[in-house]
Amino acid sequence: MYRPKEDDPIDDIPDIAIQRLPLYLRALMQMQDHHQRITSSQELAQHLHISSAQIRKDLSYFGEFGKQGTGYEIPYLIDQLKDILNINATWGMALVGAGDLGRALVRYNGFRPRGFYVAAIFDSDHGKIGTHVGDLVIRDVSEITRAVSEMGLRIGVVAVPPAAAQAVAEALVKGGVIALLNYAPIMLNMPESVRVHYIDPVAGLQSMTYYLPHA
Amino acid sequence: MYRPKEDDPIDDIPDIAIQRLPLYLRALMQMQDHHQRITSSQELAQHLHISSAQIRKDLSYFGEFGKQGTGYEIPYLIDQLKDILNINATWGMALVGAGDLGRALVRYNGFRPRGFYVAAIFDSDHGKIGTHVGDLVIRDVSEITRAVSEMGLRIGVVAVPPAAAQAVAEALVKGGVIALLNYAPIMLNMPESVRVHYIDPVAGLQSMTYYLPHA
Numbered sequence: 070m071y072r073p074k075e076d077d078p079i080d081d082i083p084d085i086a087i088q089r090l091p092l093y094l095r096a097l098m099q100m101q102d103h104h105q106r107i108t109s110s111q112e113l114a115q116h117l118h119i120s121s122a123q124i125r126k127d128l129s130y131f132g133e134f135g136k137q138g139t140g141y142e143i144p145y146l147i148d149q150l151k152d153i154l155n156i157n158a159t160w161g162m163a164l165v166g167a168g169d170l171g172r173a174l175v176r177y178n179g180f181r182p183r184g185f186y187v188a189a190i191f192d193s194d195h196g197k198i199g200t201h202v203g204d205l206v207i208r209d210v211s212e213i214t215r216a217v218s219e220m221g222l223r224i225g226v227v228a229v230p231p232a233a234a235q236a237v238a239e240a241l242v243k244g245g246v247i248a249l250l251n252y253a254p255i256m257l258n259m260p261e262s263v264r265v266h267y268i269d270p271v272a273g274l275q276s277m278t279y280y281l282p283h284a
Numbered sequence: 285m286y287r288p289k290e291d292d293p294i295d296d297i298p299d300i301a302i303q304r305l306p307l308y309l310r311a312l313m314q315m316q317d318h319h320q321r322i323t324s325s326q327e328l329a330q331h332l333h334i335s336s337a338q339i340r341k342d343l344s345y346f347g348e349f350g351k352q353g354t355g356y357e358i359p360y361l362i363d364q365l366k367d368i369l370n371i372n373a374t375w376g377m378a379l380v381g382a383g384d385l386g387r388a389l390v391r392y393n394g395f396r397p398r399g400f401y402v403a404a405i406f407d408s409d410h411g412k413i414g415t416h417v418g419d420l421v422i423r424d425v426s427e428i429t430r431a432v433s434e435m436g437l438r439i440g441v442v443a444v445p446p447a448a449a450q451a452v453a454e455a456l457v458k459g460g461v462i463a464l465l466n467y468a469p470i471m472l473n474m475p476e477s478v479r480v481h482y483i484d485p486v487a488g489l490q491s492m493t494y495y496l497p498h499a
Contacts, residue, residue: 087495154491156490169384183469183486271399271400275369275371277481279305
């Protein structure tokens with residue numbers, strides 16, 4: 070199992086390098102699906118549009134994974150990256166919001182092969198509470214803190230309207246959640262100890278229209 | 285309307301600054317929704333967890349929007365940012381994939397107030413083609429290139445399984461699309477002239493689990 074070295078504290082590794090590791094893992098898993106066993110930083114670079122020097126540098130923070138001239142053994146590098154990214158076990162997530170997005174997330178089959186699944190879903194709509202999405206029964210948002218605590222969940226997914234997002238995030242954190250995936254288009258005000266990853270497709274679109282021909 | 289100055293080429297503005305502008309706009313629009321008329325870089329900083337110096341620097345690439353001591357007039361700064369981000373007109377998008385995610389995107393009411401709407405939806409499933417999602421009729425993927433070209437759409441959204449994503453993206457680009465929002469968890473191989481923004485929630489999750497206690 071990967072452990073940060075004493076003399077090379079984990080905090081020295083830039084966040085941006087950590088953010089690229091899942092892309093390397095994703096590419097490697099796709100290569101493995103195609104029964105490929107060896108790759109190189111050059112091949113990964115071509116797939117990912119990231120320079121091979123950058124890829125070698127990012128990986129070098131964690132050890133020596135390839136041999137000069139022979140490249141990386143894919144199954145080994147996948148195992149190592151799973152260790153580093155802490156996804157050898159599968160993480161259950163508490164999802165709040167059983168609207169279109171929440172329901173799509175429950176049914177999304179891309180989570181489990183990559184280390185995640187929705188373990189519980191909550192909504193405030195009494196018409197929805199008690200009904201099923203996939204195998205899950207929708208529970209009342211008032212149960213979030215207790216359920217998250219009882220189930221020992223550390224990851225929360227916020228898929229509610231902006232006005233409800235802060236309260237929902239607080240209830241999740243009170244139950245023990247320390248990492249949040251937030252789909253609501255607002256910034257959450259959270260303690261430093263809680264990690265938040267934001268998904269805002271419109272912000273992504275707007276950062277592209279900037280470059281498109283102006284009318 | 286915002287135009288880049290001749291002696292200050294648009295390319296000199298770092299991408300990362302452009303990526304923050306939508307966050308400023310989003311925060312300003314939320315303040316406006318709460319009938320607030322004036323803000324400051326300090327207040328924006330607090331909302332967004334971005335330093336006020338960074339915010340002032342990002343905005344300064346485009347002009348002088350605030351007055352020392354009196355702050356920013358919110359409606360004016362919103363107008364300017366909409367000009368800069370090129371979203372004064374609303375952009376129609378061609379969406380491919382009418383699964384759970386695609387349907388959630390069609391019905392998502394967060395697009396239009398921020399400058400976007402789904403103008404056409406395509407799928408390869410003959411059980412879905414011809415049926416409705418919201419006001420839209422699902423069309424055959426074989427029509428993508430022609431429809432996108434006829435409708436003059438410049439933005440495409442890829443919400444199909446990974447194995448289909450590259451072909452779908454190529455059909456969109458052949459029809460005239462120059463900006464892609466890609467939800468498929470693979471990298472697209474596109475000409476330099478096409479912008480791609482990736483949305484991969486699992487990559488986001490994995491970049492957080494790295495920091496969580498290892499089992």
